[in-house]
Amino acid sequence: MQALGKQTLAKNAQRFPTAVASRSSVRAMASKAHVCEPKWWTADDVAVVTGANKGLGFECARQLAGEAGFTTIVTARNGDQACLDFHQLDIADKKSIEAFKAWLQQKYGKLNVLVNNAAIAYKGSIFGPQEARITTDINYHGTADVTEALLPLMPTDGRSRVVTVASRAGLSSILKSQELKDRFMNAKGRADVDALVDEWLASVEKGDFSSKGWPGSMYGVSKLAVNAYHKALAKDLESKRIMVNTCCPGYCATDMSSHRGTSTAYDGARIFTWLATKPPQDFESGGFWVYDNTGVKWPM
Numbered sequence: 001m002q003a004l005g006k007q008t009l010a011k012n013a014q015r016f017p018t019a020v021a022s023r024s025s026v027r028a029m030a031s032k033a034h035v036c037e038p039k040w041w042t043a044d045d046v047a048v049v050t051g052a053n054k055g056l057g058f059e060c061a062r063q064l065a066g067e068a069g070f071t072t073i074v075t076a077r078n079g080d081q082a083c084l085d086f087h088q089l090d091i092a093d094k095k096s097i098e099a100f101k102a103w104l105q106q107k108y109g110k111l112n113v114l115v116n117n118a119a120i121a122y123k124g125s126i127f128g129p130q131e132a133r134i135t136t137d138i139n140y141h142g143t144a145d146v147t148e149a150l151l152p153l154m155p156t157d158g159r160s161r162v163v164t165v166a167s168r169a170g171l172s173s174i175l176k177s178q179e180l181k182d183r184f185m186n187a188k189g190r191a192d193v194d195a196l197v198d199e200w201l202a203s204v205e206k207g208d209f210s211s212k213g214w215p216g217s218m219y220g221v222s223k224l225a226v227n228a229y230h231k232a233l234a235k236d237l238e239s240k241r242i243m244v245n246t247c248c249p250g251y252c253a254t255d256m257s258s259h260r261g262t263s264t265a266y267d268g269a270r271i272f273t274w275l276a277t278k279p280p281q282d283f284e285s286g287g288f289w290v291y292d293n294t295g296v297k298w299p300m
């Protein structure tokens, strides 16, 4: 917030009211259960949220900026939002990722918290090879590309976290084949997960995915890949003291759920903020979390 000029703050008042709250009200709000204590970050620490123009990403950015007090950068694939600090970022476009990285490096020089929130889900019974590819390109490849591009900007002093939004729809129980389950659970890194995703896409193309033990959920497979990738990444980054976790916000009323969800976007985003602010002394990485006021680790 320190980095914001008066004009930006005035603009923020409309869309991010908590971001321009007084210092004392920010302090009072910081005691909310989803903002962890003790506070290890300062207003100079930088958080980035992808897909933050609406829904859970928007609420997460509000919480990280207004309630926790990070310098928070909102990213989205379209628009010039009247918000905290904005930069265009289409996670499925490598040029966009590189341009964002260069801007972030030049303007802030580092990144402490990356919230990988952006994703898509086709509505209703839409299913097909093209749609499966688009879903995995954005939800899995795009998320992994952003993470890999931005990791070099993350300090290795215990003050960096990757929080990636997955879903209970992407648990390994969606697979009917034990062999596929084992391969997802034991994936050693991006190459292993890429190979599984390629197999799934080929199977959808051929029409034999069900007999091979795959589910009929494009969104579910994309989030399963997200979970497997981050689990492996967490192991790789443990020695660098970078916490990497995935989570599920529950069924939330946003555009993705056609506003049928039973939780608000604000409540759903609390698990993102909780993981983003987890203190270095509570180091835990490679988990899949859902929110129940204290945070519960679910087995994948």
Ligand code: NDP
Pocket (backbone or CB within 6 Å): 050, 051, 052, 053, 054, 055, 056, 057, 076, 077, 078, 089, 090, 091, 092, 093, 116, 117, 118, 119, 120, 138, 142, 165, 166, 167, 168, 248, 249, 250, 251, 252, 253, 254, 255, 256, 257, 261
């Ligand atoms: P919304 O559809 O409201 O928001 C999704 C966001 O992702 C939008 O900002 C959208 O931008 C953005 N996005 C999509 N594709 C890209 C891209 N290529 N590059 C950058 N941004 C992109 O959904 P939610 O807020 O509900 O979803 C947020 C996260 O929570 C997702 O990861 C979702 O899978 C997950 N989730 C949601 C649940 C729910 O019940 N709502 C349940 C479980 C998980 P644009 O406006 O440009 O489309």
